[in-house]
Amino acid sequence: MQDHPLRYPLANELHARPFPALDVPSSAVYLAIAPHPGQPRDRAAERAHLLALLDRHGADHPAPDATHWSGQVGRHVLKWESHTEFVTFTAFAPGLTARAFDPAEFEVFPADWLEAAPGVRATSAVIRIEPLAEDAVLGAALAAHFVPESLASARVMEGAAVVAGDFRIDPAGHMRFLIQVAPETGPQRVGRILQRLCELETYKSMSMLGLACAREMGPRLDELDRKLTELMADMRSTERSAEATLGGLLEISAELEDMAARAAFRFAATRAYEAIVTERIAMLREERYEGRQMLGEFMRRRFDPAMRTVAASERRLAGMADRAMRAGELLRTRVDVERQGQNQALLASMDRRADLQLQMQRTVEGLSVVAISYYAVSLVGYLAYPLAEVIGLSKGMLTALAVPPVVLAVWLVVRGIRSRHGGGDAHGG
Template sequence: FLHHLRDARPLPRIRLPAWVMHLAVRHLGTSREEELAHLRLLAEGADLELEGLAGDFLRLRLGRGLLRWERHTEFSTYTLVQGLPETPLEGDPALWLAVDPLWLRGIPGRTILALELILVPGPVEEGLEVARRWLGPGPMVASLIGREQYGLVATDFRARASGLERIIAVLRPGTTETRAGRVAMRLLEMETYRMMASLGFPVARELLGFLQQAERRLAEITAEIRDRNRADAHLLDELEALAAEVEHLLAEHTSRFGASRAYQALVQERLAELREAPIPGVQTLGEFLNRRFRPAMTTVDSVANRLLALSERIAEATALLRTRVDIALEGQNQAILARIQKGQEMQYRLQRTVEGLSVAAISYYVLGLLGYGFKALKEAGLPLAPEVATGLALPLVVLGVWGFMRRIHRQLFHP
């Protein structure tokens, strides 16, 4: 895969002296088709088949230079490589640009980086003097590069009147075009990734105020949970509202913070590939990044970690409070069930009492009827004592009525 990627996007070969203009443009909804349509405006009249514009990489040879286009996940880069113009660079760029300035201004998307890289051959020992002539007075950072210290790179990270940030690379005479191209791409990518990584910093700084308020509110709610000052249901509602807001911010900004971390790692990787060495009395590129860039990235990491930790703490507090609410509800349910059970037991005892009374009452009336029957039989001449017969029938009647009542009870409650 890496071999294929290297062949698909080969490094440029740059002949010294050279002037390189590099633009990094965020997509912000710009589609590949829109960028390709804009590139076709340059391709018109050039020896380029339209099928060659189907991918995410393009090299287009122009009359006085080479345009390199690369599309990435969040941004695209446009790199124009041409010979170093003889016209002073502080003049009108239209005098030496190999492309129409109107075409450059019409590139779709939002430009986040515009810089020019000047590569000149010369003794490395005189590199600072050369860089000073190009950068002018004022503070600058510079480093020797390469294990053999074959070059010097300097910049002041300041935009010129043309809107372009300027980087100077003084490379030892005899430097190959391949090495010059490699140095150029590392510098351009380092700055591009630095700008992309920095996109997370304004977001992180904006969230600092919210984090302070949310953390303070969570501490207050936690204290109220401990002290039981308010109803648990109200506290649970507040926690859920706070959790919803935090989760919304996590969903909205986690990808931005993650991208900033990834771009920061690429910045450090490109810086390491330059193999910079210090120049006495001059701040190096790495030192500048440590002093200016790393604190911003530390803020991004801190805010991302605090936001995630806040989400976890809210989840823990919510779980604790919900457990307490559930336990309280369980206690209430148990009390209700106990009352219901007690009522059922009383109802059952009452029912049994009623059943017993019913057996007695029914037996009484049945015995009364039997008594009338026995008296009638005696009057008919049968040798029968009604009182004795009624007394003998008493247990049979009671047992019969009781059995009848039990059968009805089973049919009603145990069908």
């Protein structure tokens, strides 16, 4: 039976990103690279950047269309993944450095290689994986390595480990996470905990880009909101013409639609990333440790308000666009009604002018009949004068008798000409 051409690729995609298996103790460094703001993503450059790192260690290359790769790079195991908006690099190494969260751990990514990255750092982290210590020892480590007011820690996955982090950037430019693992926890489960922490940090950082977008457009939205309110107030007054108000509304509506189009992807991505953050926290199945705030509580206090701000900005932008559109429709209706009134007044004026022209035409026709009749009577008189003596009439009497038939004949001829050229009126005048 013939398979769908995408059957195997799609089925394998479900198994393409396995969790790493990590022994205890070990360390990990994590890096997420996103495109430069306002620039399109260059996947070819991202692949070339990956290959440059692999070639330094003589590692095999991934397939040309691969979106993930895992292999040995020196003493580290490197895991590379390409996501919708960013790429991630995670390097794992057995054992721990003498200095906790030593910036030297990040040297698995050479400085010149980092400078040549086709993008900017979205986030980076140093993760330390240790055996679970006694509460007093662990408490001292938390106090030494994290900012107390931002520290979030919890037992996760039914007590498999205690995780901690303060979501602050340390002097070396990295986030710090500590995972202390219970003795009975297996390597696969340790890998799941670490990957979920990395995903939590990455998607938290990417979703915060929506807050930056909302803050950037906030002042302009305030200005447009004020202008829109003023224009809608102008709609109720007669001091400003409807055409001028409509022009202003159309400008605001066009700008709002442009802002909505430019922010649509970022706001949609923020919603998706927020959902992933919430999901990853739920997967950790947190339990309170030593009365400290958990990761979920930290997110509800610090992260959720930012996401609500983004959602409010999105709703505000959509609401203002709808207001401008409705106001424009109302104003267009008003303009149409006014134009119809103007058209009716123009038609009435044209009717009056047509009546006046008709009256003038009739007057001219009457005068034309008189003038033509005068000359026609004169001509008839000249023709009939030789007969005046024969029939015994004076010239004056003969001229008087010729006037009625001549005038009637001229009038009939003028009326016939007007009728043939469509000039007859309905009143029979």
